[in-house]
Amino acid sequence: CRCSLPCLLRLVSAPDKWTHANGDCGGKSQSPINVVTRKTLPDARLTPFDFNNYQQIFRGTIKNNGHSVQVGVPHLSTVSGGGLPTTYKAVQFHLHWGDNGGPGSEHTIDGEQYPMELHIVHMKHHYTDLTTALSDPEGVAVLGFFYERSNSANRKYEPIINALRSIKTTNGNTSLPPVSLAQLIPAQQNLTSYYRYKGSLTTPGCTEAVVWTLFENPIPLSTEQLRTFSELKFHDGKPMVGTFRPVQPLNGRQVYRSGGAAVLASTTVLVAAVAVALGLSRPN
Numbered sequence: 001c002r003c004s005l006p007c008l009l010r011l012v013s014a015p016d017k018w019t020h021a022n023g024d025c026g027g028k029s030q031s032p033i034n035v036v037t038r039k040t041l042p043d044a045r046l047t048p049f050d051f052n053n054y055q056q057i058f059r060g061t062i063k064n065n066g067h068s069v070q071v072g073v074p075h076l077s078t079v080s081g082g083g084l085p086t087t088y089k090a091v092q093f094h095l096h097w098g099d100n101g102g103p104g105s106e107h108t109i110d111g112e113q114y115p116m117e118l119h120i121v122h123m124k125h126h127y128t129d130l131t132t133a134l135s136d137p138e139g140v141a142v143l144g145f146f147y148e149r150s151n152s153a154n155r156k157y158e159p160i161i162n163a164l165r166s167i168k169t170t171n172g173n174t175s176l177p178p179v180s181l182a183q184l185i186p187a188q189q190n191l192t193s194y195y196r197y198k199g200s201l202t203t204p205g206c207t208e209a210v211v212w213t214l215f216e217n218p219i220p221l222s223t224e225q226l227r228t229f230s231e232l233k234f235h236d237g238k239p240m241v242g243t244f245r246p247v248q249p250l251n252g253r254q255v256y257r258s259g260g261a262a263v264l265a266s267t268t269v270l271v272a273a274v275a276v277a278l279g280l281s282r283p284n
């Protein structure tokens, strides 16, 4: 990287300038993107995921790293299926948000920006560090979850929200009460609808080594809970708000959606029902 540390820090708060900091940020397969749902292709290979040890309770450390909050995860939780080429293990999770609960997700769906987005970063199971995984074009799998505003607080998020008060400044960190990845995401049966495309990290060096999954079903948080994230501070003492990279050009990439087989199956049922209604199934 040709940029000094203060320069890099400035760049982190100016995502449109990242191209100059690192060649990959100006690449052709960048993230995030806007998903245009009518242009997505149903893919029967995008079956439900197998989540392993997502229920595992762990004691993590939550850290203000100057541009987000991040929690390291013991590499015990794995994910496979879901059209992934192999098993991936969880490494860390972090979030992207807006200003006081305003628009803040990185990915958008038909132009809609959600208030926050969770990224659970995984790497292929045989790698031991992210740097190595990032040299493999499919080395990293990120599971992305959107948040939506709800009228009541999400109690499963209290450990995270409460910890934010202790990590307001850069490099602030504190230990989390025991949590599991499963408690932070929707129930497994609500994770069968998702989008898939090939992209990049959304922070420098923007490495194009990420198999992206974006789940349709959002996680509810109250406005109050969402607002707590805006109390964090960047390295320069300014409020840590708008921690998302703007959407990047697709450059001809195809976005797939799960449920190809299910769509076919329901079409078959519909055709059969119509046939019965028309009396076509009883010829005489």
Ligand SMILES: [Zn+2]
Residues within 6 Å of the ligand: 094, 095, 096, 119, 202
């Ligand atoms: Zn992210």
